[in-house]
Amino acid sequence: MRAFRFLATMVLVAGMVSGASCACDKDSAGRGDGGSTGRRDAGASDGGGDGGCVRIANCELAGAECGTPPDGCGGSLLCGICPGNSFCGTDFTCQACRPHTCAEYGAGCGPLPDGCGGTVDCGHCAGTDVCDGTTHTCRDPGSACTASQAQCGFVLDACQNAIFCGLCDAGVCNGATHTCGECHPQTCDDLGASCGDYPDGCGDTLHCGTCADGGACDAVTRSCTPCQPTSCEDAGAGCGRISDGCGGVLDCGACDAGLPPDCYVSGGQRCGDTQNACGTSLSCGDCPSPLVCRDGLCQACVPATTCAEAGATGSCSPVVPDGCGGTIDCSANCGSEFCLVDAGCCQPQTCDELHSCSGNVVDRCGVTHDCSITCVGANEICQANGTCCTKQSCAQVGSCSATAPDGCGGTQDCSLACGAGEICHNSACCTPKTCAQLNACGASVSDGCGGTLDCSIRTCGSSEICNSGNGKCCTPKTCAQLNSCSDHVSDTCGGFLDCSAATACTGAEICNSTNGQCCTPKTCAQLGACGPTNDRCGNPLNCGISDCSGSNPVCRANGTCCSPQTCQSLNACGASVPDGCGGTLNCTGNLCPGAEICAGNSLCCSPSGRGNRQCGSYSDGCGDTLDAGSCAPNQYCVGSNCCTPASCGSRNCGSVSDGCGHTVSCGSCNEVTQACVSNQCCTKATCAVNACGTISDNCGGTVACGTCPSGQRCLPGSNTCCQPAVCTDATCGRVISDGCGGSLTCPACPQ
Numbered sequence: 051m052r053a054f055r056f057l058a059t060m061v062l063v064a065g066m067v068s069g070a071s072c073a074c075d076k077d078s079a080g081r082g083d084g085g086s087t088g089r090r091d092a093g094a095s096d097g098g099g100d101g102g103c104v105r106i107a108n109c110e111l112a113g114a115e116c117g118t119p120p121d122g123c124g125g126s127l128l129c130g131i132c133p134g135n136s137f138c139g140t141d142f143t144c145q146a147c148r149p150h151t152c153a154e155y156g157a158g159c160g161p162l163p164d165g166c167g168g169t170v171d172c173g174h175c176a177g178t179d180v181c182d183g184t185t186h187t188c189r190d191p192g193s194a195c196t197a198s199q200a201q202c203g204f205v206l207d208a209c210q211n212a213i214f215c216g217l218c219d220a221g222v223c224n225g226a227t228h229t230c231g232e233c234h235p236q237t238c239d240d241l242g243a244s245c246g247d248y249p250d251g252c253g254d255t256l257h258c259g260t261c262a263d264g265g266a267c268d269a270v271t272r273s274c275t276p277c278q279p280t281s282c283e284d285a286g287a288g289c290g291r292i293s294d295g296c297g298g299v300l301d302c303g304a305c306d307a308g309l310p311p312d313c314y315v316s317g318g319q320r321c322g323d324t325q326n327a328c329g330t331s332l333s334c335g336d337c338p339s340p341l342v343c344r345d346g347l348c349q350a351c352v353p354a355t356t357c358a359e360a361g362a363t364g365s366c367s368p369v370v371p372d373g374c375g376g377t378i379d380c381s382a383n384c385g386s387e388f389c390l391v392d393a394g395c396c397q398p399q400t401c402d403e404l405h406s407c408s409g410n411v412v413d414r415c416g417v418t419h420d421c422s423i424t425c426v427g428a429n430e431i432c433q434a435n436g437t438c439c440t441k442q443s444c445a446q447v448g449s450c451s452a453t454a455p456d457g458c459g460g461t462q463d464c465s466l467a468c469g470a471g472e473i474c475h476n477s478a479c480c481t482p483k484t485c486a487q488l489n490a491c492g493a494s495v496s497d498g499c500g501g502t503l504d505c506s507i508r509t510c511g512s513s514e515i516c517n518s519g520n521g522k523c524c525t526p527k528t529c530a531q532l533n534s535c536s537d538h539v540s541d542t543c544g545g546f547l548d549c550s551a552a553t554a555c556t557g558a559e560i561c562n563s564t565n566g567q568c569c570t571p572k573t574c575a576q577l578g579a580c581g582p583t584n585d586r587c588g589n590p591l592n593c594g595i596s597d598c599s600g601s602n603p604v605c606r607a608n609g610t611c612c613s614p615q616t617c618q619s620l621n622a623c624g625a626s627v628p629d630g631c632g633g634t635l636n637c638t639g640n641l642c643p644g645a646e647i648c649a650g651n652s653l654c655c656s657p658s659g660r661g662n663r664q665c666g667s668y669s670d671g672c673g674d675t676l677d678a679g680s681c682a683p684n685q686y687c688v689g690s691n692c693c694t695p696a697s698c699g700s701r702n703c704g705s706v707s708d709g710c711g712h713t714v715s716c717g718s719c720n721e722v723t724q725a726c727v728s729n730q731c732c733t734k735a736t737c738a739v740n741a742c743g744t745i746s747d748n749c750g751g752t753v754a755c756g757t758c759p760s761g762q763r764c765l766p767g768s769n770t771c772c773q774p775a776v777c778t779d780a781t782c783g784r785v786i787s788d789g790c791g792g793s794l795t796c797p798a799c800p801q
Contacts, residue, residue, distance in 0.1 A: 114142035124288065130338050131319050131348065137166040157186035160209060161312060161326055169312050171326065180207040181328075183787070200228030203765065203772050206787035209328030214791075217768040222252075222740060225763075225789025226775035233762070233773055240776065243272035251773050253759025266297035309334055319348045342374070351375075357383055364394040388415040408436035431458055450474035475499040492521020517544045536566030564588040580605030604631045624652020649673050663690040686710040701729035725749040743769045763790040 106112045106122045109129040116138035118126040132144035139145045147166035155162050157172040159181035164170040175181050175188035182189050182197060183206050189197065195215035198205045202223035204212040217223075218230035235250035238258035245267035250256040261267050261274035268275045270293040280295040282288075282302035294300045312326040313319060313334035320334040321343035337348035351374035354360035362370045362380050366389035369377040384395035399413035401421035409422040425431060425438040433439045442457035444450070444464035454464040454477065468479035482497035485505035493506040510516055510523035517524040524543035532539060537550035555561055555568035562569040571585035574593035585591045598604060602611035614629035617637035627635045642654035649655035655672035663678040665687035670676050681692035688710050695708035698716035703726035705713045719731035726732070727749050734747040737755035742764035747753045758764050758771035765772050774788035777796035788794050 112142070115144045117142045124286070128338055130341070137168070155186060159188050160186045160207075161328065162186060169326070174328075180211065180213060181209055183207050198228065200789075202230050203228050203789040204787060204791040205789070206793055209330070212787070212791050212793075217765070217770055218740070220740065222762065223765070223770065223772040223789065224775075225773050225787075228789050233759070236761075236776070241272060245274050246272055248272075249760040251759075251761030253762070266295070268293045268295075269297060269299045320346055321348050322346060354378060366390075366395050388417065390415065405438070406436050407432035407438045411436070431460075433459055449477050450479050451477040473499050473501075489523050490521050491516035491523050492518075495521050515543055515545070519544045533568055534566050535561030535568050539566060560587055560589075562588045578602070578611055579609050580611050581609045583609045604633070606632050621654045622652055623648035623654050627652050647672055664692045666690045686712070698729075703731050704729045725751060740771055741769050742771050745769050763792070765790060 103123040105125075106120075106127065109115070109119070109127050112119045112121070112127055112129075114127060114129045116129050116132045118128060119142040121127050129142060132138050136144040137147045149164035149166045149168065150162070150170060152158070152162070152170060152172040155170075155172070159173050159175050160183075161169045161171055172186060178190070179188040180191050180194055181187070182194055184198065191213050194205060194207065194213050198215070200215040202216050202218045203225055204214055205228065206212060215228060221231045222233045223230055224234065233252035235252040235254060236248075236256060237250075238244070238256060241248055241256070241258070243256075243258040245259045245261050248256045248258065258272070264276060265274040266277040267273070275295075277296040280293075280300075282292065282300055285292055285300075285302075287300075287302040289303045292300050292302060309319075310332055312330075312332055313321075319337070320332065321337045322334060324332050324334060324346050326332055337343050341348040342351040343349075353372040353374040353376055355372075355378070357363055357365065357370060357378065357380040360370050360372055360378060360380075363383070365380045366382075366384045368379045368381040370380045372378050381389060383389075387395040387397050390396045396415035398415045398417045399419075401407070401411070401419055401424040404411055404413060404419065404421065406419075406421045407423075407425045409420055411419045411421050413419060421436075422432070427438070427440060429441040430438050431441060439458035441460075441462070442455075444454060444462065444467040447454055447457060447464070449455070449464050450467045451474070452463050452465045453461045456462045465474065468474055472479040472481050474480070480499035482499045482501055483503075484497075485491070485495065485503055485508045488495060488497075488503070488505070490503065490505040491508050491510055493504050495503045495505050497503050505521065506516075508523075511525075513525050514523040515526060516522075526541035526543040526545060527547075528541075529535070529539070529547055529549035532541075532547070532549070534547070534549045535555050537548045539547050539549055541547050549566075550561070557570075559568040559570050561567075565588075569587035571587040571589060572591075573585075574580070574583075574591065577583065577586075577591075577593070579591070579593045580598045581594070582590065582592050593609075598611035602613045604612045604614050606612045612631035614631040614633060615635070616629075617623070617627065617635055617640040620627060620629075620635070620637070621642075622635065622637040623640050623642055625636055625638045627637050629635050637652070642648055644656075646654040646656050650673040657670035657672045657674070658668075660668075660676070660678050665679055665681045667675050667677050668690060678690060681687050685692045685694050687693070693710035695710045695712060695714065696706075697708075698706060698714060701716040703717050703719045705715050706729060708714045716729055719726050724731045724733055725747070732749035734749050734751065735745065735753065737745065737753055741755040742758045743766075744752050744754050755769060762771045762773050764770070772790035774790045774792065775786065775794065777786070777794055781794075781796045786794050786796060
């Protein structure tokens with residue numbers, strides 16, 4: 051074994067047995083370090099030769115220091131990764147290696163192989179610059195094409211992003227050289243084929259020969275071999291596509307892709323979710339045991355030795371994980387505080403903090419307190435809900451009841467709480483009023499505090515009397531103050547007055563029999579009335595028809611005088627026209643003045659003229675419809691105006707509005723070669739000789755230009771065919787652009 055076996059084979063030897071002992075008897079779900087992954091081909095057995103399979107027990111017996119070497123039964127062993135700058139070789143042993151640096155490469159961006167099986171990240175480009183895939187320097191996308199001497203197609207930057215370098219005006223874009231020209235068909239030598247038929251990349255078929263009798267053209271090696279049928283199981287292939295031995299291909303299932311190459315970097319393996327130098331998200335999974343993921347890299351586990359290192363400063367558990375499978379005791383963290391294993395350290399509360407006066411109170415730490423003596427303030431008592439309460443006085447609760455509330459859920463006797471001169475009324479202290487304060491003279495008057503007063507012996511003022519209705523002293527009103535002439539009117543103090551004496555109303559006033567108020571009667575002249583009416587003081591008044599004279603000679607039905615209208619004042623010309631005073635006028639003999647005519651409503655009307663109207667009919671405003679004339683034969687009448695319809699003019703297809711509410715047809719285009727666009731015939735574009743895919747016909751439609759010859763690709767956006775590049779010996783082990791917008795992952799270089 052090598053002297054620098056990684057961490058003594060990363061403590062994996064701890065799970066191994068020495069000498070001839072075998073780990074094959076362990077269940078795969080509980081295998082020790084260095085055990086098999088349990089993956090094997092169908093038919094492999096676990097026994098010591100029963101099925102023709104003897105499993106290698108551990109990495110030491112396999113002579114492996116790293117990686118996942120086969121266990122001999124279709125599975126694999128987990129032998130860890132190499133330390134420092136060493137890397138895992140193809141023989142699963144750690145080999146010394148000094149990784150390359152970005153400075154050695156002269157690189158300023160992108161990922162590059164570090165020469166030790168990993169990658170070295172050389173940074174990102176700022177703004178819109180891209181990382182040149184050849185020089186690994188930042189440049190603008192346009193200069194990337196110039197630097198690659200690319201005339202067409204696509205080149206890839208260092209992060210495998212495609213950069214478009216233009217189209218070919220004629221011919222095909224060669225994906226290998228990025229130049230335009232004729233299509234160069236592939237040869238059998240290019241394909242490494244000595245038999246079989248293959249596309250030549252230019253639309254033809256390449257014939258690479260046939261095999262002699264008994265031979266078959268192997269689908270993988272493209273060479274003649276004796277026909278020997280096989281299966282995935284016989285070939286020991288657990289995944290992938292292999293030759294069936296007789297010219298066909300077998301699909302042996304999907305292979306485990308493993309971790310992305312960028313997960314392996316100088317000095318070890320990335321872990322968890324991270325990004326590579328191109329900003330692409332990587333999922334590098336967990337670290338192989340016993341390594342742990344720290345700062346995104348798999349590293350040897352260093353157990354925490356203090357509670358702080360374990361991130362458990364607030365914990366008091368005796369079994370805190372140390373991060374490497376062990377535990378540390380943090381039970382002394384709390385000092386004088388209580389330790390709650392599930393919640394950490396806890397400081398107990400006092401009765402004051404709990405606001406409690408109960409005999410048994412549990413605080414936040416689970417500690418029980420006797421707080422029954424904590425109510426020590428003046429007038430404090432312990433309520434039923436376990437909290438202290440200060441009792442309120444009778445004055446504070448404002449009560450004089452024998453069972454007044456004390457503010458703490460109890461009662462108190464406040465029957466002696468009222469002051470001098472006060473009595474208790476409705477549980478509140480009240481000062482009774484006196485007869486004088488109430489201005490009362492009745493025998494039973496409320497004192498305002500629930501009692502009554504006998505104020506009948508009280509003498510009212512010199513001009514006052516006692517109102518028997520409300521028991522209050524009152525000054526009675528006089529007829530003059532009431533302006534009354536009634537024989538029975540209230541003096542507002544419970545008595546009545548007879549104001550019917552003639553001296554009650556003065557001057558020309560009389561007593562209104564309706565409301566008992568003095569009133570000056572109106573005359574017919576003052577009212578402008580005729581016929582029977584009233585004098586506005588409750589008495590009838592007959593004014594007669596003869597009372598209407600002068601400018602208002604007619605008596606209307608409502609008893610008012612009215613001046614009737616004349617035919618001339620009404621500008622009327624009909625047989626029966628209201629005169630405005632309830633009668634009618636016969637104005638048939640009244641001639642309308644000037645150009646006016648007698649309209650249907652019996653009134654004179656001035657008819658509207660034709661004005662600017664050119665055609666159609668219109669109303670004259672006096673009830674008649676007139677004809678404004680008609681338009682020329684080639685015109686339409688639109689809104690009383692003649693409209694000359696527009697023609698197609700330069701339009702040569704479709705239909706357009708003529709401006710007069712109609713449409714006019716402007717013809718049609720050739721249905722095969724043209725389309726009508728905005729009333730103009732548009733000639734459709736056709737496909738160029740080397741066009742592919744679907745292009746615009748420049749008339750709002752599309753044209754299908756077919757597909758490229760077999761082996762070529764239609765460039766998106768350009769619709770021209772491109773011949774992709776192929777891997778060569780010079781590009782082995784690299785990811786290259788195929789020149790047509792894609793990329794090629796070339797096979798590993800031969801050892």
